[in-house]
Amino acid sequence: MAKKHDIAIIGAGNLGIAIAKGIAGAKLAKPKNMFLTRRHLEKLADLKKQKFQVTSNNIEAVQNSEYIFLCVQPKQLPDVLKEINAVLDPEKHVLISTITGVEISTIEEHLEAEMPIIRAMPNTATAIQESMTCMCGKNVSEEQLKDVKTLFEALGEALIIDEDLMKAATVLAASGIAFFLRYIRAATQGGIQLGFHAEEAQKIAMQTARGAASLLVEGHNHPETEIDKVTTPQGCTIAGLNEMEHQGLSSAVIKGLLASFEKINTITQ
Numbered sequence: 001m002a003k004k005h006d007i008a009i010i011g012a013g014n015l016g017i018a019i020a021k022g023i024a025g026a027k028l029a030k031p032k033n034m035f036l037t038r039r040h041l042e043k044l045a046d047l048k049k050q051k052f053q054v055t056s057n058n059i060e061a062v063q064n065s066e067y068i069f070l071c072v073q074p075k076q077l078p079d080v081l082k083e084i085n086a087v088l089d090p091e092k093h094v095l096i097s098t099i100t101g102v103e104i105s106t107i108e109e110h111l112e113a114e115m116p117i118i119r120a121m122p123n124t125a126t127a128i129q130e131s132m133t134c135m136c137g138k139n140v141s142e143e144q145l146k147d148v149k150t151l152f153e154a155l156g157e158a159l160i161i162d163e164d165l166m167k168a169a170t171v172l173a174a175s176g177i178a179f180f181l182r183y184i185r186a187a188t189q190g191g192i193q194l195g196f197h198a199e200e201a202q203k204i205a206m207q208t209a210r211g212a213a214s215l216l217v218e219g220h221n222h223p224e225t226e227i228d229k230v231t232t233p234q235g236c237t238i239a240g241l242n243e244m245e246h247q248g249l250s251s252a253v254i255k256g257l258l259a260s261f262e263k264i265n266t267i268t269q
């Protein structure tokens with residue numbers, strides 16, 4: 001980031017705390033320059049010991065910050081925006097909403113001023129700094145968008161997309177965590193049937209999944225290039241892979257993603 005900014009996290013629950021720790025861990029802001037708010041302050045006692053500014057006063061947090069993360073539950077958002085509206089300044093503040101399914105235009109309906117707003121969709125791997133975060137912005141400068149991307153890169157990878165792809169990103173990256181985990185669970189169950197104890201089978205499945213992803217991330221290769229390296233002619237890998245495809249593996253994954261996308265369109269507008 002060009003310069004260090006003071007940060008407010010309104011709604012320091014699971015995600016808010018993970019964001020705060022990630023940003024502090026990457027030294028993008030000092031704990032003393034980060035305001036964490038929630039109503040039950042006793043749950044932030046550990047963070048207070050680590051020198052984060054901990055308060056129930058959202059207005060104080062906003063007034064002392066430039067980048068304001070909104071990390072409350074969707075139903076809590078209207079009240080929070082109503083509360084901080086009067087102290088929001090478009091020349092000073094950037095709002096960053098992580099709230100699932102809430103469009104930028106919905107946030108704007110609750111605001112008096114035309115604010116710079118960024119909408120971001122992280123996933124639960126934020127907790128271990130391995131999130132895939134998709135983000136988009138409105139009324140933001142290139143520098144502000146870049147700064148906030150850098151903040152999310154402290155929590156994994158970040159990608160700037162168009163807002164109309166946000167629901168697809170939610171399915172692919174947020175629901176996607178569950179889809180990949182189910183594959184690992186299925187591989188573990190197969191491993192148990194082949195003779196491994198459950199813990200050993202899961203360890204093998206987890207590390208193999210990590211290795212497969214790393215081959216693509218670090219090798220910048222196409223999946224089929226790596227698959228071709230493993231499939232000996234007439235060998236066991238191609239026999240297993242083709243059987244999985246006969247049973248509809250790729251088709252099941254694509255149909256599952258489309259079903260999630262159809263559902264998300266019915267539950268968020």
Ligand SMILES: NC(=O)c1ccc[n+]([C@@H]2O[C@H](COP(=O)([O-])OP(=O)(O)OC[C@H]3O[C@@H](n4cnc5c(N)ncnc54)[C@H](OP(=O)(O)O)[C@@H]3O)[C@@H](O)[C@H]2O)c1
Nearest residue numbers: 011012013014015038039040071072073074099100123124
């Ligand atoms: N968890 C994830 O990985 C993830 C990923 C993508 C998107 N999201 C989105 O991020 C948001 C937060 O998720 P979460 O899992 O972190 O939920 P969470 O643990 O319930 O956190 C929400 C926090 O907001 C606080 N809060 C409620 N009303 C408040 C108010 N008026 N002022 C200040 N703080 C207030 C709550 O604490 P008190 O009750 O003590 O006030 C709670 O700690 C959700 O909208 C979710 O859709 C989460």
